[in-house]
Amino acid sequence: MRSLVKLAAPAAAAALLLAACGTTGGDDTSSGAASSGGSSSCPDGISIGFFGALTGPNANLGVNEQNGVKLAIDQHNAESGACQVKLTPYDSQGDQNQAQGLAQQVVGDEKVVGIVGPAFSGESKVADPIFNEAGIVGISPSATNPALADNGWKTFFRVLGNDASQGPAAAKYITDTLGKQKVYVIDDATEYGKGLSDIVRKNLGAKKVKDNTVQTGQTDFSAVVADVQASGADSVFFGGYYPEGGLLLKQLREAGLSADKLAFVTDDGAKDEGLVTAAGAENAEGALMTCPCLPPDKAGGTFVADYTKAYGTAPATYSAEAFDAATILLNGIAEGKVSREDLLSYVKSYDKPGVTKQLKFDDKGEPSEVSVWAYKVQGGQIVADQEINAS
The missing domain is CATH 3.40.50.2300 (Response regulator)
Structure with missing residues (x-):
């Protein structure tokens, strides 16, 4: 591109x-x-x-x-x-x-x-x-x-x-760039979060080890965290927004699932400083996200x-x-x-x-140029990691 x-x-x-x-x-x-x-x-x-x-x-x-x-x-x-x-x-x-x-x-x-x-x-x-x-x-x-x-x-x-471009790009980033082979996928049941997560699930294929769903406004993720631990997953993909994403990340890290044990990857809806605030800077360090945005x-x-x-x-x-x-x-x-x-x-x-x-725009209102980027939390800030070529 x-x-x-x-x-x-x-x-x-x-x-x-x-x-x-x-x-x-x-x-x-x-x-x-x-x-x-x-x-x-x-x-x-x-x-x-x-x-x-x-x-x-x-x-x-x-x-x-x-x-x-x-x-x-x-x-x-x-x-x-x-x-x-x-x-x-x-x-x-x-x-x-x-x-x-x-x-x-x-x-x-x-x-x-x-x-x-x-x-x-x-x-x-x-x-x-x-x-x-x-x-x-x-x-x-x-x-x-x-x-x-x-x-x-x-x-x-x-x-x-x-998300037909972001979903495959996120799956490829997790498996090819991060080298993860056992991905636990969680969505927030919204039109956006579930829709994107379903595309990620499809593109992960056999590398998806388990699914789960949370709700917007949920604050206690202990059951989800326990299930992630029991699954043996080496990574989590969360499809949703930053308030729930940040709290989920916080509780995963506090349960002993550190960044070197479990990669946390999320999406553009969670690509916000609010994720860092909700998780705490130390817990958020190393968190990853994808976005079809420059x-x-x-x-x-x-x-x-x-x-x-x-x-x-x-x-x-x-x-x-x-x-x-x-x-x-x-x-x-x-x-x-x-x-x-x-x-x-x-x-x-x-x-x-x-x-x-x-x-x-094309005749459906879609843009003629598309790119998907990966981002990471570094020093408490969200910074660009790399552009993802999902083809």
Whole structure:
């Protein structure tokens, strides 16, 4: 695969060439029809929504993404003469039970012409049919369940590879790179965690020694830990999110299953500092994870410096992907695609460099370029290990 960094160019720069600019916009949580005071090429109050967890146990992932969206919007708005775009957040708390109501709010707010999100696969399964019926485009920076692209939705797009690429890559990394032969697979029963774990199971074949399932919100994993010990596994793959993943890792290590006895491998949903916090830095050391996302520090252009300046911290998981997703929508608005119908058509034919990759979609909304990376916890920080070639 060609280097994504060499292909990437500042996505913001593309927007600058397409439109002149103005003052910086801020968050907008209001709803209602777009006012009639704006020009036809720039309606007053035009907005991009962000749909994902901003509070709740998985909020870190959503905040990372919304920061990327807001950075793209702020840079767009700062250009002289730019159509001023607002950000409307929809906090799902990562709970798919809230997704239907939130999606209906999106549809009912005529100012919102496009969505970055939904962030999670479970909420995407609920919200995307509603967006499809209303004709409002959604570009997810992180929902990876492969089945999302198989529903015939015309408004569904994502800027990263799905779990049909991550699952085989994770299995290959565990067996070929780590050399593990007895893998215990655990999922959290969510649309995302179980879906990915099932793909890993299939690709491990006879090297999978046992399965188990936990629940979101679970804190006591003693029965699972005992079963892992009894199985003789040399590695664990956990499909799920960082709150449960971190506690599971902590309890495995406290039971005497040290990193040299049992490799702990997890996924992009657990690729967050929250995993280190929940497990404790010492227990988390050496933990591994896979993600169909570019290492944030490898993003192209000035993204890393701009993000760090804006938020006082380096970009984290999916910040760059969310920036790319927002930039696609902003470039469309800059070209006068300010209705939901026109912006959807614009996204379908999009083909420009972003900060993570060349941004182009097939007829199912999947990206034209895919990569999967392995990461590890080192010195309490999550750092890139290597790109995985799953072919």
